[in-house]
Amino acid sequence: MKEKLISNISQCLANLEYPSIEVGIQRPKSPEHGDFASNIALILAKPLGKNPREIAEAIKSELQNSFNDNFESIDIAGPGFINFKLKKSVLSDLLLNILSQDSNYGKSSIGNNKRALVEFVSANPTGPLTVGHGRGAMLGDTVSNILEWNGYDVQREYYFNNAGRQMRVLGQSVHARYLELLGEKAELPEGGYEGKYIYDIAQKVIDEHNNSLVENSEDPIFKNAAEFHIFEDIKSTLSRLGLVFDTFFNENTLYENGEITNVVETLREKKLAYDKEGATWFAGTTVGREVDRVLIKSTGEPTYRLPDIAYHKDKFSRGYDLMVDVFGADHMDAYPDVMAAIDNLGFDSEKVKVLIHQFVTIMRDGNPVKMSTRKANFVTLDELINEVGADVVRYFFIMRGMNSHLNFDLDLAKDQSDENPVFYLQYAHARVCNIIKRGEAFDHPLNPQCDLSLLDKEIEHQLIQKLSELPEIIERAHSSLEPQTVANYLNELAILFHRYYAQEKVVTDDKALTAARLILVEATRIVFLNGLTIMGISAPERM
RNA sequence: GCCCUCGUAGCUCAGCUGGAUAGAGCAAUUGACUUCUAAUCAAUAGGCCACAGGUUCGAAUCCUGUCGAGGGUACCA
Numbered sequence: 001m002k003e004k005l006i007s008n009i010s011q012c013l014a015n016l017e018y019p020s021i022e023v024g025i026q027r028p029k030s031p032e033h034g035d036f037a038s039n040i041a042l043i044l045a046k047p048l049g050k051n052p053r054e055i056a057e058a059i060k061s062e063l064q065n066s067f068n069d070n071f072e073s074i075d076i077a078g079p080g081f082i083n084f085k086l087k088k089s090v091l092s093d094l095l096l097n098i099l100s101q102d103s104n105y106g107k108s109s110i111g112n113n114k115r116a117l118v119e120f121v122s123a124n125p126t127g128p129l130t131v132g133h134g135r136g137a138m139l140g141d142t143v144s145n146i147l148e149w150n151g152y153d154v155q156r157e158y159y160f161n162n163a164g165r166q167m168r169v170l171g172q173s174v175h176a177r178y179l180e181l182l183g184e185k186a187e188l189p190e191g192g193y194e195g196k197y198i199y200d201i202a203q204k205v206i207d208e209h210n211n212s213l214v215e216n217s218e219d220p221i222f223k224n225a226a227e228f229h230i231f232e233d234i235k236s237t238l239s240r241l242g243l244v245f246d247t248f249f250n251e252n253t254l255y256e257n258g259e260i261t262n263v264v265e266t267l268r269e270k271k272l273a274y275d276k277e278g279a280t281w282f283a284g285t286t287v288g289r290e291v292d293r294v295l296i297k298s299t300g301e302p303t304y305r306l307p308d309i310a311y312h313k314d315k316f317s318r319g320y321d322l323m324v325d326v327f328g329a330d331h332m333d334a335y336p337d338v339m340a341a342i343d344n345l346g347f348d349s350e351k352v353k354v355l356i357h358q359f360v361t362i363m364r365d366g367n368p369v370k371m372s373t374r375k376a377n378f379v380t381l382d383e384l385i386n387e388v389g390a391d392v393v394r395y396f397f398i399m400r401g402m403n404s405h406l407n408f409d410l411d412l413a414k415d416q417s418d419e420n421p422v423f424y425l426q427y428a429h430a431r432v433c434n435i436i437k438r439g440e441a442f443d444h445p446l447n448p449q450c451d452l453s454l455l456d457k458e459i460e461h462q463l464i465q466k467l468s469e470l471p472e473i474i475e476r477a478h479s480s481l482e483p484q485t486v487a488n489y490l491n492e493l494a495i496l497f498h499r500y501y502a503q504e505k506v507v508t509d510d511k512a513l514t515a516a517r518l519i520l521v522e523a524t525r526i527v528f529l530n531g532l533t534i535m536g537i538s539a540p541e542r543m
Numbered sequence: 544g545c546c547c548u549c550g551u552a553g554c555u556c557a558g559c560u561g562g563a564u565a566g567a568g569c570a571a572u573u574g575a576c577u578u579c580u581a582a583u584c585a586a587u588a589g590g591c592c593a594c595a596g597g598u599u600c601g602a603a604u605c606c607u608g609u610c611g612a613g614g615g616u617a618c619c620a
């Protein structure tokens with residue numbers, strides 16, 4: 001609808017021999033301003049050197065000459081806004097369109113089957129997922145859904161590293177608990193993992209190997225057992241949230257296939273890497289970065305930047321058209337070097353979109369909880385799901401913009417879970433379903449042939465108008481990659497629907513009116529269901 | 544010190560890439576269940592959009608500076 005209006009106006013501009021500029025259309029906040037509004041006359045005022053209202057008049061009469069069928073009215077208001085009110089018949093067509101597209105309503109083909117890779121969570125297997133990881137997880141999954149709704153072929157990938165110091169300490173921690181459980185004296189290594197789950201893993205090692213490993217503190221069995229069980233745990237948490245990864249990418253692959261050395265050599269050839277003080281450096285300053293950074297430490301061990309570059313190169317070699325990385329704010333400093341390197345290796349870093357979300361502050365008893373996996377004073381995602389349920393967890397993390405520092409009040413989330421805004425949406429959906437059932441029970445089957453012009457209440461007009469917005473919302477969510485757009489939209493729709501429910505009764509003795517209203521309700525059901533599906537939240541038919 | 548992200552109602556946050564009178568939810572006050580489920584609705588109250596300048600027809604939104612919060616600034620990830 002919006003596109004149609006834009007093309008109509010562009011046509012008029014051409015007819016009037018005005019300069020062709022991008023036509024902006026808004027949905028006015030106030031219903032008094034019609035269904036759509038354009039500021040086009042205000043923008044043209046300067047280049048044309050004319051009064052904006054004069055221009056608006058000219059456009060208005062041109063529109064009425066050529067496209068009058070679509071409009072109930074065209075008004076000029078304020079400094080020169082043009083307000084459009086759509087004909088009832090146009091609105092009816094919108095409803096029928098929703099019904100015929102059903103579970104596809106809102107999809108766009110903008111992605112054109114292009115391949116997208118979304119990388120997120122990517123927590124190393126050193127402990128259970130925390131509430132802190134939850135935000136990235138939900139953000140990544142919902143962004144993936146949004147891309148799919150926009151016609152992308154999406155792959156969800158989890159990147160991890162099971163080598164290095166952290167994992168070694170983890171193995172040693174398991175060994176220490178192993179000894180302890182066997183009654184031996186043992187202490188956690190310096191900086192060891194204190195979580196209770198380490199005991200669980202140690203117990204599993206005992207179950208399998210008895211006390212045969214007492215002497216051998218560096219036996220890889222400890223590290224491997226830890227990695228295996230922790231990954232199982234992580235996957236089970238993710239699946240409770242409805243999240244399934246297509247691929248797990250082990251950083252080690254990049255060493256095995258030689259890409260790490262390959263990248264360094266290529267960078268050297270391009271004079272972007274050099275040796276100094278026993279280490280290998282990335283010459284960031286020659287490509288506009290602030291300082292040069294170390295790629296390989298003097299110990300011979302690479303820093304995270306190097307595998308990250310190789311990893312992105314690997315992504316490019318797999319032929320994706322769009323790559324989305326989801327990081328926490330602590331990685332803020334990591335990616336610009338990586339992007340600079342990627343560009344200079346001959347790839348187009350524009351294809352990589354980095355989404356940075358701010359941290360979640362957990363509030364317990366009114367105080368912020370400092371989280372550390374190693375110290376084990378975290379709140380796990382699993383615990384949170386137990387307390388409030390997967391739907392609430394999902395919604396909580398995507399209802400806010402990723403740039404806002406999210407305050408998660410645990411006590412509030414637990415105690416007041418009944419008042420969580422997600423129930424507001426789900427309840428609206430359940431109501432919708434119930435009305436349709438009610439209609440069927442009283443012999444009012446859905447009939448798209450009915451007389452939709454009977455939907456003449458102001459609130460019905462607003463509702464239809466809102467329903468027609470879904471495709472725009474989904475496209476906007478795609479261009480901004482901001483899931484909360486969808487959450488906010490559904491919330492607005494729920495407000496309108498609940499108001500409608502309170503004002504007007506749908507199923508009555510008036511056959512014709514009931515039929516028309518049922519079509520409106522059915523369209524509402526479709527939009528709620530599709531919106532909740534994008535967010536990965538269940539849409540119960542009863543509550 | 545420097546670099547990011549932010550500062551909007553008492554609290555938690557929206558605000559559609561610059562539009563018309565800044566919006567929700569909690570919390571407060573007051574009404575509405577013989578009803579298509581009250582997990583809801585209606586109403587009242589609550590604001591110098593941190594502060595000061597600038598850009599223009601028009602700024603919560605863009606630019607500069609100040610103050611405040613969080614994060615980063617390692618041969619840690």
